[in-house]
Amino acid sequence: MADPTRRAMLDLLCKQEHSVSDFVDAFPSISQPAVSKHLKVLRDAGLVRVQTRAQQRVYSLQPEGLAELDAWIAKYKVLWSENLDALEEYLADRKQKKPKEKRSKKRSE
């Protein structure tokens, strides 16, 4: 899910649903099968769903999967923020500049 193409696809789907050919047009740098593969990944991840409309497959977002993703990202970013906070504090401290200063922009001040 760190793939930029896939992120862009979800981006597009935020606004409205899209058929595969929409995506093929939107990403001229990659082939149709590549697009289909990305969509398959998103499908398998439960992030999108498909409706059959004539020969077209129309993709739209799938709320449940997105909630999960949301949670995952939240967890992830908390993990990182914790580390980085602790870390910068430690460093600020260590540098003996202003002990106990709680990382206030680390700029000018």
Add this chain to the structure above:
Amino acid sequence: MADPTRRAMLDLLCKQEHSVSDFVDAFPSISQPAVSKHLKVLRDAGLVRVQTRAQQRVYSLQPEGLAELDAWIAKYKVLWSENLDALEEYLADRKQKKPKEKRSKKRSE
């Protein structure tokens, strides 16, 4: 930088500096060269620095690189949060349940 071993290494460095052998001991599941490789990645990323102490190489955190990482993560998480917010709103809207409700925990409410 999503690698769990590397995250754990930074974790350890949050508390105090460590020599390579410290890490080798801390990660018994991987070999010494593997540890050195991870450290090289962190070095190249500017996240840690090394001091030579006798035969040992002592690693500690590098504030500048971490600030960058911090910024990167911040950007990343904003990007995602935006997307997911817009997305869930759109979906909530689309489902015709309660138009314009601004995702209040999507629970009980």
Add this chain to the structure above:
DNA sequence: CAGTTATATAACCGACTTGTTATATATCTG
């Protein structure tokens, strides 16, 4: 200096990822 200790690097490997081209499948249409 010879040997030991601590770490880094080289060469290689298997797994996974993202792309490709070629082909199969599904749906509509005359």
Add this chain to the structure above:
DNA sequence: CAGATATATAACAAGTCGGTTATATAACTG
């Protein structure tokens, strides 16, 4: 049903990643 259109899948190639073993390098020590 035959053909066209839209999409999916198969088979393959190249790149990256994280690991390995073997070896080189650096610094201390007798």
